Amino acid sequence: MPATPVGTERRDPAARGRLIALLLALVVLWPMLQTSGFSLAPFFDSNNLKVVGGFLAQFLPPESSQEFLAYLGQASLETLAIATAGMALALLLALPLSYLASGAAREKVSLNPITRAVLTILRGVPELVWALVFVRVFGLGPAAGVLALGLTYGGMLAKVYAEILESTDPAPARALRASGAGRLQALLYGSLPQAARELTSYSVYRWECAIRASVVMGFVGAGGLGQLMDQAMKMLNGGEVASILLAFMLLVALADLLSWWLRRALDTPPAARALPFGWRSAALLVLGGIGLWASFGLLGIDWSALFSRDALQSMGSFVAGFFSPDLSAAWLRKVAQGVWETLAISIIGTLLAAAGGLLLALPRWRTPWNALLNLLRSVPELVWATITVLAVGLGPFAGALALGLHTAGVLGRLYAEALQNAPAAPARALRLAGSSRLLAFCYGTLPAAAPQLLAYTLYRWEMNIRMAAILGFVGAGGLGQLLYFELSLFHYAQASTVIIAMLLLSMAVDWSSAALRRAMR
Numbered sequence: 001m002p003a004t005p006v007g008t009e010r011r012d013p014a015a016r017g018r019l020i021a022l023l024l025a026l027v028v029l030w031p032m033l034q035t036s037g038f039s040l041a042p043f044f045d046s047n048n049l050k051v052v053g054g055f056l057a058q059f060l061p062p063e064s065s066q067e068f069l070a071y072l073g074q075a076s077l078e079t080l081a082i083a084t085a086g087m088a089l090a091l092l093l094a095l096p097l098s099y100l101a102s103g104a105a106r107e108k109v110s111l112n113p114i115t116r117a118v119l120t121i122l123r124g125v126p127e128l129v130w131a132l133v134f135v136r137v138f139g140l141g142p143a144a145g146v147l148a149l150g151l152t153y154g155g156m157l158a159k160v161y162a163e164i165l166e167s168t169d170p171a172p173a174r175a176l177r178a179s180g181a182g183r184l185q186a187l188l189y190g191s192l193p194q195a196a197r198e199l200t201s202y203s204v205y206r207w208e209c210a211i212r213a214s215v216v217m218g219f220v221g222a223g224g225l226g227q228l229m230d231q232a233m234k235m236l237n238g239g240e241v242a243s244i245l246l247a248f249m250l251l252v253a254l255a256d257l258l259s260w261w262l263r264r265a266l267d268t269p270p271a272a273r274a275l276p277f278g279w280r281s282a283a284l285l286v287l288g289g290i291g292l293w294a295s296f297g298l299l300g301i302d303w304s305a306l307f308s309r310d311a312l313q314s315m316g317s318f319v320a321g322f323f324s325p326d327l328s329a330a331w332l333r334k335v336a337q338g339v340w341e342t343l344a345i346s347i348i349g350t351l352l353a354a355a356g357g358l359l360l361a362l363p364r365w366r367t368p369w370n371a372l373l374n375l376l377r378s379v380p381e382l383v384w385a386t387i388t389v390l391a392v393g394l395g396p397f398a399g400a401l402a403l404g405l406h407t408a409g410v411l412g413r414l415y416a417e418a419l420q421n422a423p424a425a426p427a428r429a430l431r432l433a434g435s436s437r438l439l440a441f442c443y444g445t446l447p448a449a450a451p452q453l454l455a456y457t458l459y460r461w462e463m464n465i466r467m468a469a470i471l472g473f474v475g476a477g478g479l480g481q482l483l484y485f486e487l488s489l490f491h492y493a494q495a496s497t498v499i500i501a502m503l504l505l506s507m508a509v510d511w512s513s514a515a516l517r518r519a520m521r
Contacts, residue, residue, distance in 0.1 A: 029351075035344035037397035052391045058238025062246060069243075071228065076247050079224035082142050082217075083210035085301075086149025090210075091203070093122075093154030098161035122155025124503040128470045131217040132487060137315050143301045145222030149210055160202055168194040211255045215248055216380050219473060225251070226380075233386045241383075249378045321492030322499070331494060335482065335501050341396045342478035342505065346468040349403025350461045356404060357411030358453075361419055362441075369412075376409025381467050385476045399476030403464050414456045415449075422449040465509040469502045479505075 042048050100115045127148045134144035176189060218226020225248050232240035363369050384402035392398050427444030431437070472481025479502055486495040 029347070032344040032347050035341055035396065036348040036400045037392075037395050038348060038400070039392075039397065042392040042397075048391055048393075052387070055236060055238055055387070055390055058236070059242040061239065062242035063237070063239035064243065068240065072225075072243060072247050075223075075225045075228045075244075076251055078142060079214045079218070079226070079248075079251065080211065082145045082214040082222070082224050083149065083207060085142075085146045086214065087153060087203070087207045087210050089146060089150030090153035090157050090206075093150060094157035094161055097154070097158035098165065116159075119155045119159045120507065121503060122151050123159065124155075124506045125152065125499060126466045126470050126502070127152035127213050128217055128220060128473065129483065129499060129502065131222045132220045132473075132484070135221045136487060137318050138311070140221040140223075140227075141301075142223035144220075145214055145217045145224065146301065148217055148222065149213060152213075153206055153210060157203065157206060161199060164198050164202070208255050211251065212380065216382055219382050226382075229383065233383070245379060245383070248380075249375075252378055318492070322496040324493050325496040325500060326491075326493040327497065331497060335479070335497055338479040338482045338498065339501050339505055342465070342468045342480075342502075345396045345399040345403065345471065345476070345478050346461060346465040346509075349400040349468065350407060350457060350464050352400065352404030353407030353411050353460070353464075354453075354457050356408035357415050360408065360412035361415035373409045373412040376405055376412070377407075378409070379406065381406045381471060382474055385471045385474045389475050394475040394477070396477035399468060399471040399478060402471060402476060403468060407460050407464060411456060411460060415453055418449045418452040418456065419445060421452075462510055466506055469505065 097115060097119060130148035130151050131144050134147050138144055138147075172189075172194070214222075214224050215226040215229070218224045218228070219230045221227060225244055229241060229244045229248075232244060360369050360373055381402050384405045385398055388398040388401040388405075392401065422445050424445075426448065427440040430440040430444045435443070468478055468480075470480040470483075472478045473484045475481065479498055483495055483498040483502075486492075486498060
């Protein structure tokens with residue numbers, strides 16, 4: 001084969017394929033951009049800039065009066081208590097369901113279809129939707145948040161617990177069964193010890209996520225920092241909002257630190273002559289019990305009144321209204337439009353986040369950019385949506401921007417780690433051959449990290465579709481706005497159709513994302 005003459009450049013053989021893929025992506029994304037209302041004009045509108053600037057200017061200085069700080073401290077403790085109590089209920093729900101869903105209940109590795117369907121419904125409906133429903137039944141307060149977290153996280157925990165149990169070595173459990181032990185004993189002494197560390201680690205991670213979720217649920221009246229923030233946002237009191245955001249960021253940072261310490265303790269082998277399960281496990285159980293007792297005591301929920309005969313009858317009549325969904329053609333068309341808007345919000349928001357996250361992941365001097373990433377992801381999507389509604393007005397574009405801002409903070413951190421872990425040799429070789437830093441990155445570093453970057457993006461899209469479905473609670477369009485209006489008007493048949501659409505959309509996105517990840521392998 002003749003050598004390439006010196007001084008001549010060879011064309012990129014994949015350039016034509018990339019161009020075709022880019023054109024196809026634009027054809028597919030154009031309707032999404034139109035539906036989301038994507039436009040740069042609002043950012044150059046002097047009136048919009050004046051309103052947003054005036055609101056953001058009120059953030060300084062943060063509110064620091066003694067009376068408000070007392071409310072803030074109480075709301076922070078209530079948020080922590082809601083997350084802890086909600087996780088306790090989730091565990092009570094997840095333990096039996098994971099046993100039924102795993103092969104341990106039937107001595108074969110296959111998920112029970114009925115149990116699996118129940119888990120899909122529990123985790124498919126966002127916790128904010130459950131909270132909104134429970135607020136309508138039980139009224140304002142932390143009880144709705146605790147129950148909502150219990151249902152959604154119970155479904156999540158049960159699914160993961162079942163998968164973890166099914167991944168263990170079945171030999172010890174089979175040996176116990178052969179020696180005459182029952183199925184539950186085989187599970188407790190054969191499968192559970194193998195999976196205990198992984199189960200505990202995932203539970204600690206979910207508790208960390210529950211703290212963030214408990215703040216969001218406060219926007220529908222489920223107590224905690226979210227309810228206090230919702231009131232401050234509606235009053236356009238920027239000083240109070242700033243103090244609440246600082247308290248929330250501090251709470252999340254402490255939860256991250258505690259979660260990291262707990263996971264590290266679990267990964268460290270126990271010392272010799274320790275307690276049978278290790279002194280760390282015993283300490284964790286004691287601390288968990290104290291925290292749980294303190295949480296339920298702080299919330300002061302009267303469970304006997306909450307589940308009294310009259311309350312159960314009221315809840316039964318309320319739930320019965322959801323078993324006759326409105327399937328009229330006119331309403332289904334409206335719901336289909338909401339589904340399309342929600343899908344557009346999630347896709348455009350994720351793409352904006354991917355672009356922003358990649359830009360924030362590139363700089364070598366990480367400290368200031370990591371601080372910005374922490375700020376972006378620490379502010380809940382609903383708070384971003386409230387601000388973006390002021391900037392661009394009501395509608396799906398505000399929701400896409402809110403998702404983009406929050407998710408950019410998440411993806412930026414993940415992208416930075418993936419790029420740092422990519423092999424450095426290809427980019428270094430290109431640099432030695434005379435390529436610019438940009439070309440070395442595009443053709444040396446990026447191709448090696450691309451599968452991991454795409455996997456992270458698809459995973460966040462799965463989560464964003466659920467959040468896109470509820471951003472409408474603050475006027476950001478989609479199914480959430482439709483559901484909020486119908487529940488506010490007590491139109492339960494119409495609300496039931498919207499919830500079913502949310503569930504089906506979430507399942508479809510999960511399936512599509514999983515199929516795309518399999519195709520990348």
